Amino acid sequence: MEFPEYRPRRLRKNENLRRMVRATRLSVDNLIMPLFVVPGARVRNPVASMPGVEQLSVDYLVDECKGIHDLGIPAVILFGIPENKDPAGSGAYNDHGIVQQALRALKKQVPGLLVITDVCLCEYTDHGHCGVVVDGDVDNDATLDLLVKEALSHAKAGADIVAPSDMMDGRVGVIREALDEEGFDHIPIMAYAAKFASGFYGPFRDAAESTPQFGDRRSYQMDPPNADEALREVRLDIEEGADIVMVKPALPYLDILWRVKETFGYPLAAYNVSGEYAMIKAAARNGWLDEERVVMEMLIAIRRAGADMILTYFAKDAARQLARGGR
Numbered sequence: 001m002e003f004p005e006y007r008p009r010r011l012r013k014n015e016n017l018r019r020m021v022r023a024t025r026l027s028v029d030n031l032i033m034p035l036f037v038v039p040g041a042r043v044r045n046p047v048a049s050m051p052g053v054e055q056l057s058v059d060y061l062v063d064e065c066k067g068i069h070d071l072g073i074p075a076v077i078l079f080g081i082p083e084n085k086d087p088a089g090s091g092a093y094n095d096h097g098i099v100q101q102a103l104r105a106l107k108k109q110v111p112g113l114l115v116i117t118d119v120c121l122c123e124y125t126d127h128g129h130c131g132v133v134v135d136g137d138v139d140n141d142a143t144l145d146l147l148v149k150e151a152l153s154h155a156k157a158g159a160d161i162v163a164p165s166d167m168m169d170g171r172v173g174v175i176r177e178a179l180d181e182e183g184f185d186h187i188p189i190m191a192y193a194a195k196f197a198s199g200f201y202g203p204f205r206d207a208a209e210s211t212p213q214f215g216d217r218r219s220y221q222m223d224p225p226n227a228d229e230a231l232r233e234v235r236l237d238i239e240e241g242a243d244i245v246m247v248k249p250a251l252p253y254l255d256i257l258w259r260v261k262e263t264f265g266y267p268l269a270a271y272n273v274s275g276e277y278a279m280i281k282a283a284a285r286n287g288w289l290d291e292e293r294v295v296m297e298m299l300i301a302i303r304r305a306g307a308d309m310i311l312t313y314f315a316k317d318a319a320r321q322l323a324r325g326g327r
């Protein structure tokens with residue numbers, strides 16, 4: 001059928017019709033809220049480059065998580081900023097570390113909320129890299145042992161899902177094996193499988209105080225132009241035992257999300273990162289964009305590209321809009 005018999009505008013005429021033919025949905029079920037936890041009590045430090053995001057001490061984190069749970073958001077992902085940093089990132093795998101403390105408090109006080117932990121060393125190392133540095137570069141295999149210790153320590157403290165974000169080769173396999181050996185065979189791994197070396201992580205590094213003190217992360221995170229390689233990274237992580245795979249960042253990599261979903265049909269997460277948050281916040285503050293509208297448009301685009309779940313600093317805002325009948 002062609003014009004004038006076929007008129008696509010007929011089905012766009014009013015909101016009821018548009019609702020009936022809407023092909024992609026965003027639900028509160030798709031949202032995961034990232035949170036930053038710091039030592040101390042009654043600490044609430046705003047992150048300058050991420051308006052509305054704060055580093056929280058465990059007491060305030062618990063309050064925040066109660067609110068998130070009340071909004072119907074199923075899960076949060078925790079990032080810890082330790083008291084002290086050292087070259088081996090020992091705060092990451094200390095059973096009394098900041099994320100471990102937060103996990104125990106949350107599991108007791110907000111038991112209905114699922115808690116994912118980011119498994120990486122960059123927030124815990126004094127040099128800010130995601131692993132052990134040998135001769136000026138991150139040593140892959142030496143880092144694996146530490147990541148395993150970190151994942152186990154999180155699992156013991158009550159993590160529901162562990163999410164390795166370091167991009168070391170082989171880490172999913174060794175973490176899976178260790179979890180299984182220690183009686184945590186029920187804990188899923190959400191692997192940051194295709195994580196690109198991105199300028200869009202800038203604001204996160206303020207929030208997590210994890211900016212590399214020398215060099216950059218290009219020897220372990222992926223080169224932005226590479227799509228086939230992203231599929232290989234995802235394949236490896238699935239073969240090593242990942243239950244959920246992630247593409248990160250989201251907006252500039254929608255093609256990767258699409259190809260990963262088409263190729264593997266696996267549970268797929270997208271990380272709508274700090275820079276994607278900051279640019280909308282900045283434009284909205286200037287009156288250049290309608291924040292509520294572009295947030296929903298962005299999130300539905302990430303869903304349309306194939307993501308089942310979206311890690312986003314807009315999770316609470318989106319949940320509120322959805323509760324009001326937004327889409």
Ligand code: PBG
Nearest residue numbers: 120122165200201204273274275
């Ligand atoms: C690394 C990690 C990073 C993010 C999540 N996990 C930063 C990095 O690789 O530098 C970035 C998230 C964001 O920008 O919102 N542990």
